[in-house]
Amino acid sequence: MSSAASQTPRDEIIEGLNAILGEGRVRVDEDSLQTFGRDWTKAWQPAPLAIALPKSVDEVQAVVKLANQLNFAIVPSGGRTGLSGGAVAANGEVVVAFDLMNQIRDFDPIDRTAVCGAGVITEQLQHFAEEQGLFYPVDFASAGSSQIGGNIATNAGGIKVLRWGMTRDWVAGLTVVTGSGEVLELNRGLLKNNAGYDLRQLFIGAEGTLGLIVEATMQFTRPPKDLTALVLGVENFDGIMNLFNRFQSQMDLTAFEFFSEKALQKVVAHSGLPRPFEEPCPYYALLEFERLNDEVEAQAMTLFEDCVEEGWVLDGVMSHSLEQLKNLWRLREDISETISQWTPYKNDISTVISKVPGFLSDVESLVNASYPDFEIIWFGHIGDGNLHLNILKPDSLDKETFFAQCGEVSKGVFDIVQRYGGSVSAEHGVGLLKKDYLGYSRSAQEVALMKQVKQVFDPNGVMNPGKIFD
Amino acid sequence: MSSAASQTPRDEIIEGLNAILGEGRVRVDEDSLQTFGRDWTKAWQPAPLAIALPKSVDEVQAVVKLANQLNFAIVPSGGRTGLSGGAVAANGEVVVAFDLMNQIRDFDPIDRTAVCGAGVITEQLQHFAEEQGLFYPVDFASAGSSQIGGNIATNAGGIKVLRWGMTRDWVAGLTVVTGSGEVLELNRGLLKNNAGYDLRQLFIGAEGTLGLIVEATMQFTRPPKDLTALVLGVENFDGIMNLFNRFQSQMDLTAFEFFSEKALQKVVAHSGLPRPFEEPCPYYALLEFERLNDEVEAQAMTLFEDCVEEGWVLDGVMSHSLEQLKNLWRLREDISETISQWTPYKNDISTVISKVPGFLSDVESLVNASYPDFEIIWFGHIGDGNLHLNILKPDSLDKETFFAQCGEVSKGVFDIVQRYGGSVSAEHGVGLLKKDYLGYSRSAQEVALMKQVKQVFDPNGVMNPGKIFD
Numbered sequence: 001m002s003s004a005a006s007q008t009p010r011d012e013i014i015e016g017l018n019a020i021l022g023e024g025r026v027r028v029d030e031d032s033l034q035t036f037g038r039d040w041t042k043a044w045q046p047a048p049l050a051i052a053l054p055k056s057v058d059e060v061q062a063v064v065k066l067a068n069q070l071n072f073a074i075v076p077s078g079g080r081t082g083l084s085g086g087a088v089a090a091n092g093e094v095v096v097a098f099d100l101m102n103q104i105r106d107f108d109p110i111d112r113t114a115v116c117g118a119g120v121i122t123e124q125l126q127h128f129a130e131e132q133g134l135f136y137p138v139d140f141a142s143a144g145s146s147q148i149g150g151n152i153a154t155n156a157g158g159i160k161v162l163r164w165g166m167t168r169d170w171v172a173g174l175t176v177v178t179g180s181g182e183v184l185e186l187n188r189g190l191l192k193n194n195a196g197y198d199l200r201q202l203f204i205g206a207e208g209t210l211g212l213i214v215e216a217t218m219q220f221t222r223p224p225k226d227l228t229a230l231v232l233g234v235e236n237f238d239g240i241m242n243l244f245n246r247f248q249s250q251m252d253l254t255a256f257e258f259f260s261e262k263a264l265q266k267v268v269a270h271s272g273l274p275r276p277f278e279e280p281c282p283y284y285a286l287l288e289f290e291r292l293n294d295e296v297e298a299q300a301m302t303l304f305e306d307c308v309e310e311g312w313v314l315d316g317v318m319s320h321s322l323e324q325l326k327n328l329w330r331l332r333e334d335i336s337e338t339i340s341q342w343t344p345y346k347n348d349i350s351t352v353i354s355k356v357p358g359f360l361s362d363v364e365s366l367v368n369a370s371y372p373d374f375e376i377i378w379f380g381h382i383g384d385g386n387l388h389l390n391i392l393k394p395d396s397l398d399k400e401t402f403f404a405q406c407g408e409v410s411k412g413v414f415d416i417v418q419r420y421g422g423s424v425s426a427e428h429g430v431g432l433l434k435k436d437y438l439g440y441s442r443s444a445q446e447v448a449l450m451k452q453v454k455q456v457f458d459p460n461g462v463m464n465p466g467k468i469f470d
Numbered sequence: 471m472s473s474a475a476s477q478t479p480r481d482e483i484i485e486g487l488n489a490i491l492g493e494g495r496v497r498v499d500e501d502s503l504q505t506f507g508r509d510w511t512k513a514w515q516p517a518p519l520a521i522a523l524p525k526s527v528d529e530v531q532a533v534v535k536l537a538n539q540l541n542f543a544i545v546p547s548g549g550r551t552g553l554s555g556g557a558v559a560a561n562g563e564v565v566v567a568f569d570l571m572n573q574i575r576d577f578d579p580i581d582r583t584a585v586c587g588a589g590v591i592t593e594q595l596q597h598f599a600e601e602q603g604l605f606y607p608v609d610f611a612s613a614g615s616s617q618i619g620g621n622i623a624t625n626a627g628g629i630k631v632l633r634w635g636m637t638r639d640w641v642a643g644l645t646v647v648t649g650s651g652e653v654l655e656l657n658r659g660l661l662k663n664n665a666g667y668d669l670r671q672l673f674i675g676a677e678g679t680l681g682l683i684v685e686a687t688m689q690f691t692r693p694p695k696d697l698t699a700l701v702l703g704v705e706n707f708d709g710i711m712n713l714f715n716r717f718q719s720q721m722d723l724t725a726f727e728f729f730s731e732k733a734l735q736k737v738v739a740h741s742g743l744p745r746p747f748e749e750p751c752p753y754y755a756l757l758e759f760e761r762l763n764d765e766v767e768a769q770a771m772t773l774f775e776d777c778v779e780e781g782w783v784l785d786g787v788m789s790h791s792l793e794q795l796k797n798l799w800r801l802r803e804d805i806s807e808t809i810s811q812w813t814p815y816k817n818d819i820s821t822v823i824s825k826v827p828g829f830l831s832d833v834e835s836l837v838n839a840s841y842p843d844f845e846i847i848w849f850g851h852i853g854d855g856n857l858h859l860n861i862l863k864p865d866s867l868d869k870e871t872f873f874a875q876c877g878e879v880s881k882g883v884f885d886i887v888q889r890y891g892g893s894v895s896a897e898h899g900v901g902l903l904k905k906d907y908l909g910y911s912r913s914a915q916e917v918a919l920m921k922q923v924k925q926v927f928d929p930n931g932v933m934n935p936g937k938i939f940d
Contacts, residue, residue, distance in 0.1 A: 157662055191822075192851070196916070245579070438666060
């Protein structure tokens with residue numbers, strides 16, 4: 001299929017969907033098309049043909065078979081919290097939304113797993129685990145609306161990757177419907193299974209371009225004990241890295257985040273939260289660990305004092321209650337929402353941790369030199385080399401001009417990413433937003449092989465066409 | 471290519487290899503052919519055409535291009551410790567051995583990574599990590615001779631998977647030469663990289679059927695603190711599971727292994743090691759944890775006492791020195807070597823942990839009923855659902871009859887594996903030994919898709935043909 005738009009008359013497609021799902025679960029009203037036709041990126045105008053709301057694996061399979069038969073494109077839709085346009089339907093596609101496949105079943109306390117429909121919301125899974133005395137560790141700002149299927153399709157990361165990894169690490173089994181309409185049950189919850197290629201891994205992070213994730217066996221772990229946060233003020237970025245290295249070598253950290261004074265100022269002004277301490281510092285590090293016992297706390301204090309003596313840390317504060325922990329985290333977690341009023345141009349880039357200081361400094365020099373009027377808000381996950389570069393729109397520029405100028409900067413940023421062997425999309429995925437830049441992170445051979453792999457699973461190109469690559 | 475045997479005259483191939491590697495690194499003497507032509511399985515007669523010993527990625531690439539040009543098959547060879555015949559060359563293939571690509575370079579203390587040639591020996595990497603004050607956690611009996619490239623190609627597991635996962639979890643980057651001779655640098659050491667399909671995952675565990683692993687960026691972690699083992703005697707298998715559940719819910723275990731009294735008897739007789747305690751018990755569990763502080767030890771003691779009170783545990787012992795730790799581990803780790811004198815028929819099967827008791831009991835009933843004269847030695851990794859079923863050859867049977875009879879039992883065992891949704895190869899891979907049984911763990915559609923994926927990376931079928939599937 002050369003184009004995402006179907007040649008089959010619209011009515012025939014809707015009739016086919018109605019026959020599978022019943023009219024109540026095939027939506028064509030304008031409101032639904034607008035809502036289900038996009039994610040948190042607002043750059044594209046939604047224009048889906050219809051919204052399909054299946055309730056079972058069989059129904060999903062029937063829809064995919066119909067797509068192959070009638071030659072229409074499918075866009076999978078989870079919680080629509082994506083930031084790269086992976087779930088945007090702007091070309092007459094049928095959106096398959098998993099909102100009704102939101103059951104959690106077959107919990108096993110020994111295996112510590114449960115089977116989730118693709119539409120289970122991240123927070124729902126977190127609460128479910130909690131009710132069983134367990135823990136689902138993948139967490140990020142959109143956990144209240146993102147869905148497990150979408151998390152898996154984008155291999156969602158977040159704020160605790162340093163300790164608990166990405167979504168990939170918690171998928172013990174995966175039921176998918178391939179682009180050609182075959183149902184595969186991949187790995188079936190096994191912890192050890194070296195019987196042939198691990199196709200499950202291919203579907204994780206494929207952004208729905210190979211098939212639809214319909215169910216997943218998710219792994220839980222024991223809950224962390226008495227999580228404790230330290231927020232430390234630091235003079236310069238080298239100090240952050242020294243800090244990271246010192247703590248990481250001595251303690252088991254659950255998070256190591258950073259943000260700039262500018263980010264803090266905006267969050268404090270917006271939220272009314274107190275500053276962590278009086279003295280303003282250019283950068284802040286947020287460390288978190290499990291206070292397993294008094295020894296661990298004492299060790300953290302000793303390390304903190306060492307870092308002060310070394311001159312790396314100017315001031316610091318440690319949480320001593322759950323409320324303090326939450327408030328310290330809000331200083332970091334509220335940044336994204338706070339700066340949304342400035343229509344930020346977001347970048348989600350990574351390199352290996354050791355190269356972060358040079359990388360950050362090169363990017364900052366570039367942006368400062370090219371556009372001295374742009375305000376830059378840095379934050380991110382030092383513990384895994386993932387930086388979020390946010391460029392705020394000056395009031396003097398209209399949105400279109402601003403984004404066009406940022407697009408120019410992006411090429412320079414991605415040149416630096418390429419020079420540092422980094423990623424143009426650390427955790428947000430490629431979708432529509434980054435596909436023109438994929439070549440900065442992946443070789444031409446790799447991209448060619450990816451397209452051939454897609455051909456294997458989705459020979460007629462019905463699955464999320466135009467995402468990741470054309 | 472329909473057959474593994476080349477149509478090109480032997481001399482032309484050797485001439486081509488000599489031109490790339492020089493005569494010293496192309497071996498055709500009988501001794502080399504026998505040594506490099508097989509792994510620890512001894513069921514196949516080695517018959518390679520030649521042994522190639524490249525020293526660089528470029529040389530490997532040139533050999534693969536030559537294979538495509540002259541139409542010969544390549545068998546990758548690491549430490550040749552495989553147990554499924556994945557590295558067997560019995561059909562005139564060229565063995566590419568990585569023994570000379572055994573350098574470790576570019577260690578970074580912040581990233582905690584190093585780049586390894588495929589021929590780096592597991593133990594060499596473990597020692598290297600130790601010298602840096604770090605830890606490479608994947609460990610198993612053949613660590614002294616297995617190579618990193620082979621470990622990755624088979625996604626090696628071992629005795630610490632419960633805590634540290636499989637080899638897959640420690641590969642931050644992978645340089646491969648595909649079957650068509652392209653060099654891919656996959657993931658380049660990044661911790662977070664959602665820019666397109668993670669092709670690295672496909673090569674891990676593909677047993678060299680997609681291409682050759684030439685270099686890998688391996689991840690290290692902090693060393694465990696004061697590892698401590700408990701060996702507990704248990705009345706029956708349900709007791710083992712209760713024990714596992716109780717400890718697992720309260721402590722961070724680094725291992726949970728089990729073995730039977732029969733296994734213990736043989737190890738004690740063979741090694742002269744003392745029994746863990748006087749009273750013989752039907753089964754034994756070996757638990758390991760980090761004694762981070764006195765509290766942790768006290769907790770382990772309390773749990774042990776609880777389990778005695780519950781009637782699950784008959785007796786037990788805890789290590790209080792590194793020597794005691796090592797001796798307790800030897801009771802479990804020496805089993806494989808000890809029973810090798812009985813020419814055991816080995817099975818490496820898994821299911822989800824919760825189903826292990828029923829699974830084990832069904833397999834035991836089957837084997838006991840079919841062949842009451844066969845002695846069965848069970849051991850394995852309860853913490854990840856992986857059981858090693860070893861059937862010992864009675865003196866009365868010759869090897870051929872015994873293996874033929876075991877082959878019959880195998881079908882019954884794999885029927886049970888299938889019924890329990892398990893794996894016919896938990897950690898040893900498929901190779902030649904299990905390929906006829908792949909269908910018990912993977913659907914026909916999955917196998918068909920795997921073959922198409924192979925076609926993408928190895929269009930001329932030069933890479934380890936006949937392994938995993940035909």
